[in-house]
Amino acid sequence: xxxxxxxxxxxxxxxxxxxxxxxxxxxxxxxxxxxxxxxxxxxxxxxxxxxxxxxxxxxxxxxxxxxxxxxxxxxxxxxxxxxxxxxxxxxxxxxxxxxxxxxxxxxxxxxxxxxxxxxxxxxxxxxxxxxxxxxxxxxxxxxxxxxxxxxxxxxxxxxxxxxxxxxxxxxxxxxxxxxxxxxxxxxxxxxxxxxxxxxxxxxxxxxxxxxxxxxxxxxxxxxxxxxxxxxxxxxxxxxxxxxxxxx
Amino acid sequence: xxxxxxxxxxxxxxxxxxxxxxxxxxxxxxxxxxxxxxxxxxxxxxxxxxxxxxxxxxxxxxxxxxxxxxxxxxxxxxxxxxxxxxxxxxxxxxxxxxxxxxxxxxxxxxxxxxxxxxxxxxxxxxxxxxxxxxxxxxxxxxxxxxxxxxxxxxxxxxxxxxxxxxxxxxxxxxxxxxxxxxxxxxxxxxxxxxxxxxxxxxxxxxxxxxxxxxxxxxxxxxxxxxxxxxxxxxxxxxxxxxxxxxxxxxxxxxxxxxxxxxxxxxxxxxxxxxxxxxxxxxxxxxxxxxxxxxx
Numbered sequence: 426x427x428x429x430x431x432x433x434x435x436x437x438x439x440x441x442x443x444x445x446x447x448x449x450x451x452x453x454x455x456x457x458x459x460x461x462x463x464x465x466x467x468x469x470x471x472x473x474x475x476x477x478x479x480x481x482x483x484x485x486x487x488x489x490x491x492x493x494x495x496x497x498x499x500x501x502x503x504x505x506x507x508x509x510x511x512x513x514x515x516x517x518x519x520x521x522x523x524x525x526x527x528x529x530x531x532x533x534x535x536x537x538x539x540x541x542x543x544x545x546x547x548x549x550x551x552x553x554x555x556x557x558x559x560x561x562x563x564x565x566x567x568x569x570x571x572x573x574x575x576x577x578x579x580x581x582x583x584x585x586x587x588x589x590x591x592x593x594x595x596x597x598x599x600x601x602x603x604x605x606x607x608x609x610x611x612x613x614x615x616x617x618x619x620x621x622x623x624x625x626x627x628x629x630x631x632x633x634x635x636x637x638x639x640x641x642x643x644x645x646x647x648x649x650x651x652x653x654x655x656x657x658x659x660x661x662x663x664x665x666x667x668x669x670x671x672x
Numbered sequence: 673x674x675x676x677x678x679x680x681x682x683x684x685x686x687x688x689x690x691x692x693x694x695x696x697x698x699x700x701x702x703x704x705x706x707x708x709x710x711x712x713x714x715x716x717x718x719x720x721x722x723x724x725x726x727x728x729x730x731x732x733x734x735x736x737x738x739x740x741x742x743x744x745x746x747x748x749x750x751x752x753x754x755x756x757x758x759x760x761x762x763x764x765x766x767x768x769x770x771x772x773x774x775x776x777x778x779x780x781x782x783x784x785x786x787x788x789x790x791x792x793x794x795x796x797x798x799x800x801x802x803x804x805x806x807x808x809x810x811x812x813x814x815x816x817x818x819x820x821x822x823x824x825x826x827x828x829x830x831x832x833x834x835x836x837x838x839x840x841x842x843x844x845x846x847x848x849x850x851x852x853x854x855x856x857x858x859x860x861x862x863x864x865x866x867x868x869x870x871x872x873x874x875x876x877x878x879x880x881x882x883x884x885x886x887x888x889x890x891x892x893x894x895x896x897x898x899x900x901x902x903x904x905x906x907x908x909x910x911x912x913x914x915x916x917x918x919x920x921x922x923x924x925x926x927x928x929x930x931x932x933x934x935x936x937x938x939x940x941x942x943x944x945x946x947x948x949x950x951x952x953x954x955x956x957x958x959x960x961x962x963x964x965x966x967x
Contacts, residue, residue, distance in 0.1 A: 432772035439764035509755040515738040671722040
């Protein structure tokens with residue numbers, strides 16, 4: 426399994442697509458951090474809550490990790506590399522698990538990068554306002570939870586990609602779901618006074634982990650629900666892959 | 673060793689492979705022949721665990737491909753599709769496969785040299801010519817120094833030198849006691865390479881024969897000229913030989929010249945001409961497959 430995960434990470438490093446993901450990550454988290462840091466009134470900036478909110482602007486790492494996770498599978502169908510992948514590893518479940526682990530690790534790397542970007546943007550602003558940045562245990566916990574949420578998003582993406590197969594469809598579906606459908610669904614659930622159910626939607630659950638969603642599940646419960654999505658979509662994706670004739 | 677037992681594969685309403693059984697033995701190069709659309713690729717992909725049979729089973733080295741312990745080291749495959757990412761270099765493509773198969777990177781450079789792709793190895797695959805793509809596919813197949821080779825139309829895109837190189841490689845594989853199964857829609861292309869042929873048409877087995885048998889089928893005809901053609905024809909017919917009078921004194925006979933000579937001498941018939949007629953291998957192939965290739 427170690428070798429398979431290594432092969433998946435090598436696949437990612439040996440085409441140029443990763444450059445696009447890193448650029449998107451820098452833009453999304455950099456802009457979000459600049460907006461929050463720049464809009465802060467002086468009396469807020471030393472409060473731990475504010476600073477933790479600042480760190481949460483790195484959650485864009487989760488969305489990018491989700492997209493990378495999806496493409497880990499869909500790119501193989503798109504370019505026909507799935508043939509060689511399955512020839513080398515005919516037990517298809519092993520391929521998917523290796524990709525999930527790779528997606529998880531990619532999520533970790535992206536989230537750490539995003540936190541670095543956010544801090545690089547925010548700390549000079551905070552200093553300029555006469556404040557400082559407090560790296561206490563609570564802050565470290567917040568960073569850790571941002572990383573975990575992005576990692577789960579990466580692994581979740583692998584299952585989504587395996588289930589949907591088509592690269593364009595899967596990427597568009599993931600973005601539309603995250604930005605439009607899930608918020609819409611949440612609003613509808615609120616209308617019928619079932620907002621508790623909304624907590625179990627994937628974006629809400631992952632948001633509960635990193636704290637970017639309010640009135641959500643506890644981080645631990647969010648983690649359990651997030652893991653359930655990883656496993657559930659992993660199984661659905663595996664069923665689709667297992668039944669596919671590779672021609 | 674490759675075994676196919678009563679394999680059937682249906683795609684929707686299309687029957688691609690229909691109750692097909694054959695085997696390819698170690699130490700031989702087995703040609704897998706059929707017109708385009710005969711079901712060759714589907715059969716090969718079923719052998720390789722890529723396509724799920726509707727019925728029947730396939731085995732490589734005694735077990736289904738999916739259950740092989742180290743597939744890359746046991747079976748090498750070249751399929752008709754190019755299976756490298758266009759944005760990845762040939763060398764990195766092989767590095768990925770080597771990593772997944774637990775092979776050292778040094779092996780990547782060995783196979784690149786073997787297929788003479790070293791110079792282009794660091795370029796992205798999208799710029800590769802058809803021949804280079806085929807060489808990269810071959811390199812991927814050879815990476816694990818496998819016991820069994822399965823090749824789908826591997827000569828496509830290779831130049832004459834490349835084809836000769838491939839032929840020598842396959843012969844040496846067979847000499848070492850390994851198994852080679854190679855598909856083609858052109859029999860003549862394989863005549864010098866294969867020991868046995870498995871011919872299929874519309875998903876069904878037409879014939880499994882040695883190459884020597886196929887060549888004997890091609891050899892069994894003669895042309896005879898005799899001033900006594902009508903009598904010779906009836907003598908041949910009595911001996912159970914199919915003979916047609918073509919024109920003045922000219923006969924087309926479906927047996928060897930030796931046999932015609934013996935019958936003519938036995939009855940004192942004068943011959944003016946006796947020529948062996950060889951059907952081309954292609955004619956044999958077309959006859960066996962009913963001349964009905966779906967081109």
